[in-house]
Amino acid sequence: MASVSHLLLLLLCSYHVMIASAVDVQSYKILATSSQKPQAVCSEPTGTLGLPLSSGATVPLNHRQGPCSPVVSSEKKPTLEELLRRDQLRAGYVQRKFSNNNHRANSGLQSSEATVPTTLGSSLDTLEYVITVELGSPAVKQTMIIDTGSDVSWVHSSSGSPFDPAKSSTYVPLSCGAPACTQLGGEGNGCSKNGQCQYMVMYGDGSNTTGGYGSDKLALTASETVDSFQFGCSQVEEGFRDKTDGLMGLGGDTQSLVSQTAATYGKAFSYCLPPTTSSSGFLTLGAPSGGTSGFATTGMLRSPQARTFYGALLQGISVGGKMVGVAPSVFSAGSVMDSGTIITRLPPTAYKAFSTAFKEGMKQYQSVPARSILDTCFDFSGQDNVTIPSVSLVFDGGAVVDLDANGIIYGSCLAFTATDDDGTTGIIGNVQQRTLEVLYDVGKSVLGFRANAC
Template sequence: MTTVTPPANVSWVPLDFQHGPCSSSDSNAAAAAGVQPSLVDLLRQDQLRADDVQRRLQSPNSTYDESKGQAGTSGETDTSYQAKVRAQWGSRTRNRPTNEKQQGSQVSIDPAATSGDGGLLPGVIQTVVLDTASDVAWVQCVPCPVPPCHPQTDTFYDPTNSGTYAAFPCNSPACRQLGPYANGCINNQCQYRVTYPDGSSTSGTYSSDLLTLNPTTRVSNFQFGCSHVDQGNFDTQTAGIMALGGGPESLASQTAATYGSVFAYCLPPTASYLGFFVLGAPRVAASRFVVTPMLRDPRVPTFYRVLLRDIVVAGQRLNVAPAVFAAGSVLDSRTAITRLPPTAYQALRAAFRSRMSTYRMAAPKGILDTCYDFTGVRSVKVPRIALVFDRNAAVELDPSGILFNGCLAFAANADDRMAGILGNVQQQTIEVVYDVGGGAVGFRRNAC
């Protein structure tokens, strides 16, 4: 495993890919042995994810209709490359104090270390998936019988063992701001529900507790879903989701006052490498980043978008008409394959195939229609590809972000009017900085 060195005095958290031999969970034997979700399942789930993003963009006020969902027929719900981190949920005290903040919804950041703080003892480690296109963070909570909850490698979080846990009352500001995620009230405890593209869902009590990101960074009164019911199949390596979207419920929004509405991550090129996740501005010279404006739509505050202007293949611009990219591109940490307007994708495909003509083409694989048979090929040379965003912010992709299972790692949307999606395959090795407060996105190559 290749490691990266954390900078001093920042909220740095190591990040790795789900299902990889470098996985931070304890159930790595299967992944290390090569037991992976099938490519068919991965691409099917990835298409469901992309379809859901498009649906929410086109119908901002709609809610998910489970009757129209496409439940997976096999495999896991979350089978695409997933960036995951480990965080500590809750705390233990020898004498549990009265929690005076139960009626409120304020969040504070405590930079002190967890050890030696008035008898406060560590909580439990939970492995969660980073999701920039969702708002409500959640983990499975006791009681959580299996089924309907899914098995997980980490010890289940038990709120009754935490001295800092509190369920939000139904009349609390935190409960009232849940909006489409609200799910009624039980025993004066606020209930939430989140649904996902394949019809799976999580529901339970909307709560708060201490979240410890690393030994020096803690988020007091962190608001999250305490899940007691999971419908659908979820991956056993993870306990839930760490939401980073633009809604008020996300980790990014809850910590905005302290970290200036800035967070960043770097996704590793393969599961044998580590990346990182950071709250706050990066401790790297600004000159090392290329920056483009962040686009936001108040009707769909969850999403962060950028404006793609052109694509460069082997030094040659495709010169796609600017109108083709007018809808912008959503930055998504969980969609694997980048989606482009059909006109742009066809131009990219033609240029890529032209420069890969010395290799044998293979049959398409699901949504991937430009695939190659590299059997017997000792070294594969792919043409350089760069994405050019607004203000001439050109980002050259790492070679790992160009091919996926021997195929060009891009796919086409249904039509040019739909927004693109910048998937996590293309983001690999690039530090992506979300400066939400400043309305900008920064990219730094070869960061992990």
């Protein structure tokens, strides 16, 4: 990870007031309470044409439990408390990947020296957004969960699954000695009894998937294809109730879709998570054709020991157009930008000041008891629309990201919580990313944010 010297931290503190004067957003936003409730009909995009600024390959992206999703599920949707419980497991996994040692001397996201579990943190129920692609010859549609916190992609290929590698004329099993196989690493990966490459992914709730690792033709769109996309064919699995066809890894290590397509798309991608479960967004491979014009940009932080994750350095938060009185050094442990974590985690010092300022702007609404990990909650009963203070995140370099109203409130609560201590790596969750086109230009080490993109 890039380091931040003590001198730079002093400079950041000295111009904190300058940043405050540069934040120029409206003081309040209107939140329709209906947007916080499940809808039965898929609505049209309301952003800037609902399209990215990239010239790469773009596929629609949907919340898997909403009416826009191609996944049909008769299972009962989890309660808010259950979602937050799973989210805490996910966040705990991400944070265990990074050490809180020496965080004052570094910009954060330093890899832990402790033994880190190889499990992902919870079941696939922690992941919320899906895309539909085609795999094999003849092409078979696959609706796959996306995850910036995973590298290895895989699909169900056991009996009754849509994709059968034996029926694809372009599928090639990888040998044990193939570089793509040796790069898998981890327990359970490597050689199978028949000399073919085998992968294994285990999850924190005990579910797991094991199978052959090979390559096949991947069609992102009718005109954008990847000829030798490497992925796992899940043949033995346990504990899955999920109705999707698999997982698409968008992490930063060698096995991810992003790394595999770097020669074509420049190791850059972006997505826009829709404001509600009843609207659509997009996933795009490739950088914006016009550069980062229209994006607020900041430097991307990476760790050599945890290459999957993408990070950024927060410097402050504004509420109602005014900066919260927290020194930039409080955020020096860095934050992971994660599509699979729901709620944003802030250092306790920052969260306390932020929550206090937000409550001050919500005096017209009665406070109610905490809901799981969310402790700043309100009574919106009988209200069709509520007025909430605007919230903006200020990143290194002065990038100001104004959050959508649906990126501030989650289940009538402020959609933020605190980490264990100020030295723990923070997380920017997917609620806060809603309606933004979030650009991950890994090749140029830049993160970007474009407002009202979907």
